[in-house]
Amino acid sequence: MIQLKTMLNCIDNSGAAIVECVAVMKMKRHAKIGDRIIVVVQKQRNFGPETGSGATISTSAANKVRRGDLRHAVVVRTKKKLQRPDGSVVKFDDNACVLINKTGEPIGTRLNGIVGTELRKMKWSKILSLAPMHL
Amino acid sequence: MAPTMPTLRPLSCWKAILRRSRLQKAATRTLTTYYKPKPIDATPTVKKKIKAIPPPPTAASLFKEPIKSVTETQVAILDPTGARTKLFSKANLEAAHVGDILLVRLKNGDPFAGVCINIRRRGIDTGILLRNELTRVGVEMWFKIYSPNVEGIEVVQRKEKRARRARLTYMRKPKHDMGSVQNIVLAYQRSRGALRGNTEINSNAHENKGGKRKIKGKR
Numbered sequence: 001m002i003q004l005k006t007m008l009n010c011i012d013n014s015g016a017a018i019v020e021c022v023a024v025m026k027m028k029r030h031a032k033i034g035d036r037i038i039v040v041v042q043k044q045r046n047f048g049p050e051t052g053s054g055a056t057i058s059t060s061a062a063n064k065v066r067r068g069d070l071r072h073a074v075v076v077r078t079k080k081k082l083q084r085p086d087g088s089v090v091k092f093d094d095n096a097c098v099l100i101n102k103t104g105e106p107i108g109t110r111l112n113g114i115v116g117t118e119l120r121k122m123k124w125s126k127i128l129s130l131a132p133m134h135l
Numbered sequence: 136m137a138p139t140m141p142t143l144r145p146l147s148c149w150k151a152i153l154r155r156s157r158l159q160k161a162a163t164r165t166l167t168t169y170y171k172p173k174p175i176d177a178t179p180t181v182k183k184k185i186k187a188i189p190p191p192p193t194a195a196s197l198f199k200e201p202i203k204s205v206t207e208t209q210v211a212i213l214d215p216t217g218a219r220t221k222l223f224s225k226a227n228l229e230a231a232h233v234g235d236i237l238l239v240r241l242k243n244g245d246p247f248a249g250v251c252i253n254i255r256r257r258g259i260d261t262g263i264l265l266r267n268e269l270t271r272v273g274v275e276m277w278f279k280i281y282s283p284n285v286e287g288i289e290v291v292q293r294k295e296k297r298a299r300r301a302r303l304t305y306m307r308k309p310k311h312d313m314g315s316v317q318n319i320v321l322a323y324q325r326s327r328g329a330l331r332g333n334t335e336i337n338s339n340a341h342e343n344k345g346g347k348r349k350i351k352g353k354r
Contacts, residue, residue: 049159049203077272081277086282086286087262087277087279087282088276088277088279089276090274090275090277091274091275091276092273092275093272093273093307094272112270113271113272114269115271116272117244119329133269135274135276
């Protein structure tokens with residue numbers, strides 16, 4: 001249930017750590033996994049913990065977005081339970097998103113964290129291929 | 136009766152006398168009325184016997200408990216061996232309980248394992264809630280145990296002490312969270328593979344190549 005003012009984790013290496021939803025695109029209700037939203041970067045990622053896994057990539061990528069930037073994003077995890085057509089339900093412990101540009105390409109080059117398989121249905125295969133795991 | 140009555144109370148005396156006379160009057164009236172009794176024995180012979188048609192046999196008479204019978208037929212279709220029912224029946228002592236680590240193998244998609252924190256018993260809609268931690272993010276999934284998509288459910292590890300709650304939702308709290316059970320599940324799968332034989336070992340070895348990326352590699 002991603003809506004106005006929802007704070008989400010940003011799980012790519014674009015440099016944003018926490019973003020705030022300011023609008024849900026193409027629908028009048030809350031966003032679910034795979035929906036496109038507009039976000040404001042609230043907190044930039046600290047370089048400290050990132051250095052372990054490819055410091056050069058993260059530092060160069062960290063410049064891609066700054067605090068206060070208005071960006072598009074795709075929701076990849078929700079705390080709200082999401083029911084699949086086969087009756088199974090998936091629920092994550094946090095809300096997370098991946099920043100994309102206006103054409104739909106992901107801004108970051110790596111993702112750290114599981115994403116929902118609903119992205120396949122919504123044609124976000126690029127994000128799915130970047131993700132280490134999907135469920 | 137009248138002569139024994141005390142003279143001080145003439146009213147009651149009058150009342151008794153009048154009552155008697157009134158009764159007499161009524162008797163005389165009935166005597167004078169013309170009454171011709173109807174022939175008593177004529178009515179029962181005239182009364183026609185109505186042919187009672189029994190109601191058509193309804194489904195309600197055939198199925199006293201329709202929901203139960205529907206559930207039974209559905210379970211018979213979806214779980215012909217009865218293994219799934221047995222695994223989650225309350226009567227079975229060896230059944231899976233909350234707190235156990237369960238592994239759900241799916242027909243399309245990768246297996247999901249996690250701590251069972253809730254069993255929702257609703258006949259054919261019976262479901263289990265599994266919780267695990269994948270890539271350091273807590274994930275919960277509901278599975279319908281009779282779903283055709285579910286190939287098999289295995290008990291990876293039992294809870295050493297019986298849980299004293301029916302729903303272990305407190306395990307979502309950081310204090311009680313079990314964290315990732317992926318290591319236990321991998322060890323279990325490896326041991327199962329060793330028991331089964333060579334082919335299984337090979338497939339498992341392929342599966343276990345890189346802890347986290349296991350699921351993606353299998354696709």
